[in-house]
Amino acid sequence: MAGRRFSLIRLFRRKKEEESPGAAPAQQPEEVQQVQPPQEDAGQERTEEQLRARGRFRRAAQLVCRFIRCIWHEEATFMATGATANSDLFNAQTSAALLDLLVENGVYKAKQVSSLWPGLQSPRDAVVPATVRCIHQWLMSNVSDEHRLDNTLVLLTKAHPTDVAVTLLRSAPACDRAARTMWKTLISSRWTKEPVLQILFPVLEYWPAHRRRTSDGDERDVFALAATVALWEILQLSHSWCPGGVKDNFPRLLLTLLFQVFISTEEMSEEVETFWRRCQEQRSLPPNPNRFAVQTVKALLRQLLDEDVLMAIGRKCGWDMLLKADSHHYAVGLLARELCRVSRSFGRRIAVSLLPRLSRGEPLWELPALAFLVEVLHCLNPRQYGPSVLQIISRHLRSQCPERRRLALRGLVVLSRDPAMAKSMRSLSESLLELLQDADTDAVQMTLSAFINILRFQIVKISSPIALKLLEALRPLFDNIRLCAPHHGH
Structure with missing residues (x-):
């Protein structure tokens, strides 16, 4: 060494x-x-x-x-x-x-x-977690020589990455000075950075906590917020470079952090509040976990985007809207638009990551996820991803939530611009006819736009019964237009 x-x-x-x-x-x-x-049994024979x-x-x-x-x-x-x-x-x-x-x-x-x-x-199984705790304690007591055990830590992590990472999350969830040194060492080493990140990411995704057993039999919960604090510190340490694992998993990390912002704004269990209070006692952290999650989102975006993009989102109150349950989905849509302006590939990668989540129908974050998807639809190849997107959107056309119906119609308008997708929308004619009677003017306008796009390509032939229903639905609209038009004496 x-x-x-x-x-x-x-x-x-x-x-x-x-x-x-x-x-x-x-x-x-x-x-x-x-x-x-020294053995308690004094009569035990000693070897030569x-x-x-x-x-x-x-x-x-x-x-x-x-x-x-x-x-x-x-x-x-x-x-x-x-x-x-x-x-x-x-x-x-x-x-x-x-x-x-x-x-x-x-x-x-x-x-x-x-x-x-x-x-x-x-x-034998207890040695690795115990050694990790001891390295952490040693670093807490020896400020001036904090890199003395770097090689020792790397050697231990190469052999047992799960034990080291999970034990560190349990031992120092607030990521004190010694823990920051250990994370920096692990992320800086080419031998340990990828295995450690791949252990950290699943913990981030389990809210509020993930049970990850270590070799000493410890089954205590590992809170997702502990992994968020560790990720934030890693991003701070790597301000001049982005670890390959972070860059490769950017869509996954961004969606996970945005979900953390939402869920910690929407509901906060007592166990999460207790955990976060303990973290605050050890370090100067924001009073609410959702604010810290927003800070981590910003730190992640700084790795790949210019500061001007973050400032543009701030000028449009995007960061503040993220922290409110009723405006969270608007902020997510705003973030999606800004990302697409910088790079269509960002939007495409995130959209591809979103599709499995939306296909599973996860109710908690479904509205924000749909808002993000609609903003990045133009980045996707409709022939490759169109059928999956159409299946997701059609499920929301009859939703009781007006905002979900509106977002689904926006997505439908985008898809209907492609001839192949317009042909696939024939099965949605009945749902679109019902939406023409919606009291929401914007919803009616988007429904008409989708119909016009479908008919423009002359690919879809509307049956006579559907055509008659369409005329019946359109007649009140024309009557309203006639009544609202300016009167010129004729």
């Missing part, structure tokens, strides 16, 4: 040289397994190698055992007293060297590590 070797590691190597003259300097995992804690280890190595062996026990039990006074930085156990040099020693020599996967955790059923 980079940096100077500490006295403990020199002592460890000196012991090996004394026991095996001429041996290669490489460390062997089996030798680490020889480090045994343990007897030879007495002397200068005895103190180091006892220190390792005390250190590992402390990892597992996680003494409550560690963070409370703030005095551990100068203790024998957590001396900056000694404790960092011990962590290096444990991870570099594969103690977390050693077959005989059970002797270090008497009484545990599966102690």
